[in-house]
Amino acid sequence: MVGNWADASDxxxxxxxRAYHSLPGFRRKCSxxxxxxxxxxxxxxxxxxxxxxxxxxxxxxxxxxxxxxxFSETGIDCPEDKIxxxxxxxxxxxxxxxxPDEYRLVLIMREIQGLSYEEIASALRCSVGTVKSRLxxxxxVFKQKAEVILGTFSLPGTSKG
Amino acid sequence: MxxxxxxxxxxxxxxxxxxxxxxxxxxxxxxxxxxxxYELARLRSSMELIHGLPEVAAPNNFWAQxxxxxxxxxxxxxQKGSVKWFFPGERLRAGIALAAVLVFVLGxxxxxxxxxxRQGPRELLSxxxxxxxxxxxxxxxxxxxxxxxxxxxxxxxxxxxxxxESPENNEQAQLDKSLAEEDNRAAExxxxxxxxxxxxxxxxxxxxxxxxxxxxxxRISLKLKADQKEETVAxxxxxxxxxxxxxxxxxxxDNSTQLExxxxxxxASEALAKIESLGEISDKKQEEQDMTEEYLILQExxxxxxxxxxxxxxxxxxxxxTNEGNSSLQEEFKKIQPELDQISLSIEKxxxxxxxxxxLISMIK
Numbered sequence: 001m002v003g004n005w006a007d008a009s010d011x012x013x014x015x016x017x018r019a020y021h022s023l024p025g026f027r028r029k030c031s032x033x034x035x036x037x038x039x040x041x042x043x044x045x046x047x048x049x050x051x052x053x054x055x056x057x058x059x060x061x062x063x064x065x066x067x068x069x070x071f072s073e074t075g076i077d078c079p080e081d082k083i084x085x086x087x088x089x090x091x092x093x094x095x096x097x098x099x100p101d102e103y104r105l106v107l108i109m110r111e112i113q114g115l116s117y118e119e120i121a122s123a124l125r126c127s128v129g130t131v132k133s134r135l136x137x138x139x140x141v142f143k144q145k146a147e148v149i150l151g152t153f154s155l156p157g158t159s160k161g
Numbered sequence: 162m163x164x165x166x167x168x169x170x171x172x173x174x175x176x177x178x179x180x181x182x183x184x185x186x187x188x189x190x191x192x193x194x195x196x197x198x199y200e201l202a203r204l205r206s207s208m209e210l211i212h213g214l215p216e217v218a219a220p221n222n223f224w225a226q227x228x229x230x231x232x233x234x235x236x237x238x239x240q241k242g243s244v245k246w247f248f249p250g251e252r253l254r255a256g257i258a259l260a261a262v263l264v265f266v267l268g269x270x271x272x273x274x275x276x277x278x279r280q281g282p283r284e285l286l287s288x289x290x291x292x293x294x295x296x297x298x299x300x301x302x303x304x305x306x307x308x309x310x311x312x313x314x315x316x317x318x319x320x321x322x323x324x325x326e327s328p329e330n331n332e333q334a335q336l337d338k339s340l341a342e343e344d345n346r347a348a349e350x351x352x353x354x355x356x357x358x359x360x361x362x363x364x365x366x367x368x369x370x371x372x373x374x375x376x377x378x379x380r381i382s383l384k385l386k387a388d389q390k391e392e393t394v395a396x397x398x399x400x401x402x403x404x405x406x407x408x409x410x411x412x413x414x415d416n417s418t419q420l421e422x423x424x425x426x427x428x429a430s431e432a433l434a435k436i437e438s439l440g441e442i443s444d445k446k447q448e449e450q451d452m453t454e455e456y457l458i459l460q461e462x463x464x465x466x467x468x469x470x471x472x473x474x475x476x477x478x479x480x481x482x483t484n485e486g487n488s489s490l491q492e493e494f495k496k497i498q499p500e501l502d503q504i505s506l507s508i509e510k511x512x513x514x515x516x517x518x519x520x521l522i523s524m525i526k
Contacts, residue, residue: 095210112214117178
């Protein structure tokens with residue numbers, strides 16, 4: 001969601017710390033995991049707001065922009081297909097990062113975390129209808145970004161006709 | 162179904178969240194529209210790209226770090242809490258009194274720093290002066306009236322009228338009183354043992370008087386001409402710390418420096434000799450100042466401040482967390498929070514001030 005491992009790790013810790021402190025406020029209106037997601041979402045939003053105000057470039061991003069791999073993922077000897085796979089993952093991550101924050105949020109919750117519409121709605125404190133429409137738009141935007149960034153990417157079984 | 166309408170529900174279709182009627186319509190449309198089939202396939206494939214992202218594992222020490230951070234925050238919160246509930250109720254008044262003391266101390270120290278004429282304390286003293294204290298009064302006059310050797314001259318008879326100012330004198334007054342009582346008892350009983358006790362007490366009284374000393378300092382201001390400036394400055398600083406004195410560099414032009422030195426009177430000539438060995442001295446001004454009253458006041462002040470601080474610290478430690486759960490009380494505390502913050506600030510300043518008072522005392526000594 002925040003695009004790099006170090007921040008993600010920090011924010012996850014922050015999430016559990018905040019959850020610990022606000023445990024007395026947990027009213028069992030939703031499941032515990034949804035409640036945690038809700039806290040995580042708020043923390044991500046705060047962080048992203050901060051980041052947008054003063055953009056920082058991580059070492060991973062520098063490596064990526066100069067055509068390299070994220071430092072954390074550079075192996076000593078990578079087979080070629082492994083490298084290709086890593087490059088593809090980097091590009092997908094780039095597509096995700098290019099999405100507006102709120103679009104990226106629902107997409108990750110749905111496609112990666114596999115949450116239901118109701119769970120997403122509960123975590124974001126919005127209606128199921130909003131989730132539905134936002135998800136639809138974010139999928140469309142992601143597909144467009146993917147087509148631009150991964151221009152050459154071949155999708156299995158998509159020959160026209 | 163139109164293509165545009167179909168595309169709007171692709172997302173729900175992928176999620177299996179369409180109503181059966183909608184799903185039926187869409188599937189019918191897809192059968193007849195290759196464009197929409199293609200679009201849907203690409204959409205599905207792009208989502209599969211996301212599924213292909215590796216799951217990122219949390220670092221090994223993730224939970225250890227979380228619990229560590231929580232522990233740290235908890236302890237910080239506790240500290241913060243005790244500051245927040247800084248001495249309630251009447252303790253507030255103690256704080257305000259403390260702020261007043263602070264102002265007083267500030268006044269005193271600026272007096273000592275700035276005055277060369279010392280009108281303030283002199284007047285204060287003269288109001289309390291009785292004929293018997295004339296000798297002491299003379300001793301406190303500047304320079305020429307003070308014998309050269311009398312750095313920490315014994316004052317001889319301590320003035321009884323200064324009892325309010327000096328804790329030692331208070332002690333002495335009490336001692337006198339008890340002595341008188343002893344005398345009475347001795348007279349009543351007429352016993353030899355009682356008389357000997359009185360004699361012992363008398364000698365104790367004598368040593369108490371001997372402790373009453375004059376604290377006199379010399380202020381020297383002069384111009385020093387020296388070739389190697391940095392080396393000279395370093396030497397001067399060493400000299401100042403050796404002599405237990407305060408050194409100020411007022412101004413510096415070329416290789417001559419205006420110096421101001423405050424030094425215990427018995428070491429003044431030593432200091433001057435040492436400075437003279439460093440270079441050429443000109444424009445020398447020398448002035449002696451009796452700091453005894455200031456010293457006593459400061460000493461008393463320091464003692465008071467120390468007690469106040471101890472008390473407040475104890476109160477502060479005790480007040481942490483005792484008022485939790487009482488919401489009306491908490492409301493009240495919130496209202497006086499700015500004042501409390503102000504007092505915390507005052508105490509900080511006071512502590513600083515105390516340190517400078519302490520420095521002054523050690524300097525006068």
